[in-house]
Amino acid sequence: MSEVTHVGLEIHVQLLTESKVFCACRNSYGDEANSNVCPVCLGYPGILPALNEEAVTKAYQIASALGCTLSHSVGFERKNYFYPDLPKNYQISQYAAPLGSDGQFLYECDGQERRVRIREVHLEEDAGKMIHAGDLSLLDYNRAGTPLVEVVTQPDLRSGADAEQLLTAFRSLVRYIGVCDGNMEHGSLRADANISVSDTEDRLGAKVEVKNLNSFKFVRAAIGFEELRQAAELVAGREVVSETRLWNENRDVTKTMRVKETDSDYRYFGEPDLPPYPLAPAFFDEVAARAVELPLAKRRRLAAAHSLSDAQSAFVTAEPETARFFERCLTSGADGKAVANWLAADVQRLLRQRGETLGSSALSPERLVQLLSLVDRGEITGKIGKQVLQAILESDRDPAAIVEEDGLRPVTDAAALGQVLSEVLAEHPQVRAQLSGGDRKPVGFLIGKVMQRTAGQADPGAIRTLIEAEVAEEAGG
Amino acid sequence: MTTQQWAATASDSARRGKWSARVAELNGELNALLSFDADARAPVAVSGDGPLFGVPFVVKDNIAVDGLPLTCGSRLLADLVSPYSATAVARLEQAGAWVAGKANLDEFGMGSSGQHSAFGPVRNPWDHRAVPGGSSSGSAAAVAAGMVPLALGSDTGGSVRQPASFCGVYGLKPTYGAVSRFGLVAYASSLDVVGIIADTPQLARAAFAAVRGADEWDQSSVTAAASQPAGMPSKVGVPRVALAGLDARVAEVLATAEHQLEESGCTVVDVELPALEHVAAAYYVIATAEASANLARYDGIRYGARVGDGGGPGEDAEKLVRATRSAGFGQEVKTRILTGTFVLRSGFQEQYYQRAQRVRTLVREEVERELRRCDLLLLPTYPVPPFTAGSTAGDGLDELQQKQADLFTGIANLTGHPALAFPVDSNGGRPIGMQLMGPAHSEEQLLAVVERLTERWPPPRPGSHIGEVA
Numbered sequence: 001m002s003e004v005t006h007v008g009l010e011i012h013v014q015l016l017t018e019s020k021v022f023c024a025c026r027n028s029y030g031d032e033a034n035s036n037v038c039p040v041c042l043g044y045p046g047i048l049p050a051l052n053e054e055a056v057t058k059a060y061q062i063a064s065a066l067g068c069t070l071s072h073s074v075g076f077e078r079k080n081y082f083y084p085d086l087p088k089n090y091q092i093s094q095y096a097a098p099l100g101s102d103g104q105f106l107y108e109c110d111g112q113e114r115r116v117r118i119r120e121v122h123l124e125e126d127a128g129k130m131i132h133a134g135d136l137s138l139l140d141y142n143r144a145g146t147p148l149v150e151v152v153t154q155p156d157l158r159s160g161a162d163a164e165q166l167l168t169a170f171r172s173l174v175r176y177i178g179v180c181d182g183n184m185e186h187g188s189l190r191a192d193a194n195i196s197v198s199d200t201e202d203r204l205g206a207k208v209e210v211k212n213l214n215s216f217k218f219v220r221a222a223i224g225f226e227e228l229r230q231a232a233e234l235v236a237g238r239e240v241v242s243e244t245r246l247w248n249e250n251r252d253v254t255k256t257m258r259v260k261e262t263d264s265d266y267r268y269f270g271e272p273d274l275p276p277y278p279l280a281p282a283f284f285d286e287v288a289a290r291a292v293e294l295p296l297a298k299r300r301r302l303a304a305a306h307s308l309s310d311a312q313s314a315f316v317t318a319e320p321e322t323a324r325f326f327e328r329c330l331t332s333g334a335d336g337k338a339v340a341n342w343l344a345a346d347v348q349r350l351l352r353q354r355g356e357t358l359g360s361s362a363l364s365p366e367r368l369v370q371l372l373s374l375v376d377r378g379e380i381t382g383k384i385g386k387q388v389l390q391a392i393l394e395s396d397r398d399p400a401a402i403v404e405e406d407g408l409r410p411v412t413d414a415a416a417l418g419q420v421l422s423e424v425l426a427e428h429p430q431v432r433a434q435l436s437g438g439d440r441k442p443v444g445f446l447i448g449k450v451m452q453r454t455a456g457q458a459d460p461g462a463i464r465t466l467i468e469a470e471v472a473e474e475a476g477g
Numbered sequence: 478m479t480t481q482q483w484a485a486t487a488s489d490s491a492r493r494g495k496w497s498a499r500v501a502e503l504n505g506e507l508n509a510l511l512s513f514d515a516d517a518r519a520p521v522a523v524s525g526d527g528p529l530f531g532v533p534f535v536v537k538d539n540i541a542v543d544g545l546p547l548t549c550g551s552r553l554l555a556d557l558v559s560p561y562s563a564t565a566v567a568r569l570e571q572a573g574a575w576v577a578g579k580a581n582l583d584e585f586g587m588g589s590s591g592q593h594s595a596f597g598p599v600r601n602p603w604d605h606r607a608v609p610g611g612s613s614s615g616s617a618a619a620v621a622a623g624m625v626p627l628a629l630g631s632d633t634g635g636s637v638r639q640p641a642s643f644c645g646v647y648g649l650k651p652t653y654g655a656v657s658r659f660g661l662v663a664y665a666s667s668l669d670v671v672g673i674i675a676d677t678p679q680l681a682r683a684a685f686a687a688v689r690g691a692d693e694w695d696q697s698s699v700t701a702a703a704s705q706p707a708g709m710p711s712k713v714g715v716p717r718v719a720l721a722g723l724d725a726r727v728a729e730v731l732a733t734a735e736h737q738l739e740e741s742g743c744t745v746v747d748v749e750l751p752a753l754e755h756v757a758a759a760y761y762v763i764a765t766a767e768a769s770a771n772l773a774r775y776d777g778i779r780y781g782a783r784v785g786d787g788g789g790p791g792e793d794a795e796k797l798v799r800a801t802r803s804a805g806f807g808q809e810v811k812t813r814i815l816t817g818t819f820v821l822r823s824g825f826q827e828q829y830y831q832r833a834q835r836v837r838t839l840v841r842e843e844v845e846r847e848l849r850r851c852d853l854l855l856l857p858t859y860p861v862p863p864f865t866a867g868s869t870a871g872d873g874l875d876e877l878q879q880k881q882a883d884l885f886t887g888i889a890n891l892t893g894h895p896a897l898a899f900p901v902d903s904n905g906g907r908p909i910g911m912q913l914m915g916p917a918h919s920e921e922q923l924l925a926v927v928e929r930l931t932e933r934w935p936p937p938r939p940g941s942h943i944g945e946v947a
């Protein structure tokens with residue numbers, strides 16, 4: 001018997017808006033508990049929701065980027081359930097007519113293009129947070145009313161690794177569109193996984209939902225665990241129970257939370273406080289105007305245009321900030337391959353060491369381009385270039401100024417270099433002998449020694465010319 | 478008393494004291510007000526800005542006033558103080574009126590007798606044995622007794638009009654959306670409207686002018702052009718067949734109202750509203766369904782009374798909510814929450830909720846069709862006169878009969894049309910009112926017609942009345 005795994009994801013995206021979705025409270029993470037609350041988001045008697053249009057626009061941006069059919073009017077339903085973190089004991093959500101439906105998302109998994117169908121995209125309000133501290137249950141309603149977009153995929157995924165790749169690419173997508181910061185630790189991007197293992201390709205098995213997946217790693221691990229657990233049930237001739245389970249990150253297992261309720265237990269009905277309203281063509285123009293090139297498309301275009309390796313194109317396009325930086329370097333006339341090389345290697349390494357990002361650092365695209373051009377024109381060596389890069393980050397100066405002020409110009413003066421070379425040759429008589437014998441192998445060694453002695457400022461080309469002249473002289477003499 | 482006379486009373490502490498003492502005395506008999514403060518918000522000057530300057534009003538205690546209790550007539554919210562004001566309250570204040578107190582009501586607006594308040598029943602100023610109607614019982618009784626000339630109420634299925642009729646005053650249920658619901662504690666959101674109870678149609682008109690119009694905090698609110706009253710309407714329709722089983726005394730008063738309209742130059746015609754017989758059932762399905770969600774928030778966690786300590790995680794929170802709701806809600810509220818939960822359940826939605834929505838559409842189409850044939854509709858407010866409190870014997874009505882009797886008022890809530898209840902006859906001590914219903918946003922027209930009738934046939938006053946003391 002061979003089991004087939006089907007995985008669908010419910011991805012929750014907290015939108016980056018100034019205020020909450022139905023009130024004027026600040027939408028902000030990490031503030032003092034219950035400081036961003038008002039009668040509306042605390043569900044006081046008599047309050048009404050007032051829809052934040054920016055949240056609607058951003059939700060449509062996501063649906064649009066996923067190629068969904070967009071609903072021409074926005075309406076909401078009440079999803080009824082009791083939970084202490086839900087102030088009204090119903091959640092304003094979308095049910096009958098989600099704002100986006102039937103889309104798709106393309107991403108790459110191990111170099112292969114994958115496609116997952118998107119069932120729907122809808123807008124809802126987030127709940128607060130219940131924190132258990134010993135015998136106490138504490139409630140923080142700062143998050144209550146945060147605009148939340150739920151993206152529901154079809155069960156097209158086949159493994160935990162697949163889901164992890166999708167989520168990584170999806171995170172990149174929402175960051176590109178600028179609607180979410182994609183911060184899994186803060187919960188601004190969350191996912192629940194629906195896993196069903198069946199013994200035949202023809203039909204899905206019982207659906208098991210796993211919640212509490214706070215990182216992509218947990219998503220992969222939980223799906224892996226469920227695959228094995230459900231397969232074992234089937235092999236043992238038992239039925240898999242359709243239920244909701246929680247991921248326990250300390251023990252790497254899932255545990256039953258509750259046996260699955262059916263949809264209609266939520267007693268959905270139309271939200272009378274937010275009458276469905278038609279969206280004007282101008283709204284859709286705005287959504288279209290905000291559309292950006294998506295990560296995968298950008299990656300393919302840049303890779304082809306600049307002969308980037310897979311790793312380089314992936315690095316350059318993973319974060320919108322990096323991609324923007326890269327493209328600004330290109331407009332300044334830099335060589336794409338060289339920029340990608342620098343970004344993926346030295347720039348990334350130094351930023352990481354310094355705990356900075358491209359945006360927060362002193363390195364601008366203009367400075368990187370200037371630096372590359374200094375190296376390219378031979379005004380400094382590659383090795384000095386790395387020193388200059390470090391100096392830019394440390395002292396916030398332009399590359400040319402650093403070269404000038406720190407005396408980093410290469411030593412090309414033949415007399416000075418000749419002097420150094422003579423010293424080196426004097427110290428290594430056997431090398432001189434090799435060269436005299438027509439053996440060219442020690443040339444690299446000599447260049448290295450001269451460079452060392454000039455603290456890297458010697459121009460390697462100039463040294464080579466001197467060595468060649470030396471050899472010719474010996475041969476002639 | 479005129480607006481100017483009220484301003485004079487309100488701005489003079491000695492007169493205010495006299496008035497206040499008389500209100501307290503009357504309230505001892507009627508239990509109409511849950512709180513009354515003649516001083517805190519009274520104007521200091523005898524004149525000032527706004528068409529309603531100096532006019533005191535009371536607010537049904539399911540409408541928020543910043544700094545005042547918002548009990549909704551429920552034990553569960555007995556200690557809640559509202560942190561904000563309803564838009565309608567704020568707009569009346571902007572027009573110069575001021576809040577003098579909060580009015581008793583059937584718990585969360587659920588009831589048509591004034592007997593379902595956790596803070597005791599309200600009595601009818603005309604006859605203390607009779608119910609004042611509900612759920613805006615206190616608002617209607619206070620205005621009828623002359624304690625204040627104006628009150629805000631809420632009308633979900635007749636809750637402004639029926640008590641206004643039972644107490645012999647004017648009760649306006651505006652077009653759905655014409656007045657912001659922000660600050661009105663929701664019972665059934667798609668039916669609820671903030672309504673006005675006043676001792677004259679003129680005051681009702683001034684108050685409506687002050688509160689009407691779109692509000693950014695209520696997305697179902699709209700601003701419609703104020704309708705210009707075009708004198709008396711030429712044709713008024715009466716759904717004769719549907720009124721066949723009417724109580725004889727109510728039928729008689731209906732005939733009086735028809736006669737008055739004809740005397741005033743209108744033609745009274747028969748209209749057909751066959752869907753009327755389904756109104757009460759559809760109304761209760763929709764109202765209770767929405768109520769089951771609207772009242773879910775009262776769990777004792779964030780505000781309001783709490784039963785149990787809710788100490789531990791998970792299970793204990795559930796216990797706390799269960800205990801709080803069991804102890805906090807009255808029987809009628811529980812009945813409606815359970816009914817609403819039932820009709821929304823999986824497998825039952827089609828049979829109840831969806832069907833009720835189709836009836837709603839049908840009723841709306843019928844009313845709109847008839848309003849194309851005539852200008853206004855004339856209906857009784859309630860099929861029987863004010864009934865005796867606390868008994869189902871004699872002229873008393875049991876809870877089911879009371880619900881079935883909501884058909885004449887519930888229709889305007891289902892369709893969203895405006896309707897105005899007005900006193901016609903005191904029926905030897907228990908008033909009977911009629912209502913006029915018109916096209917959307919025809920409130921001014923309704924008020925103008927009733928003003929004309931009132932001028933010619935002024936309604937009498939109840940026995941329990943403040944008189945000219947103020």
Ligand SMILES: [Zn+2]
Nearest residue numbers: 023025038041
């Ligand atoms: Zn808020």
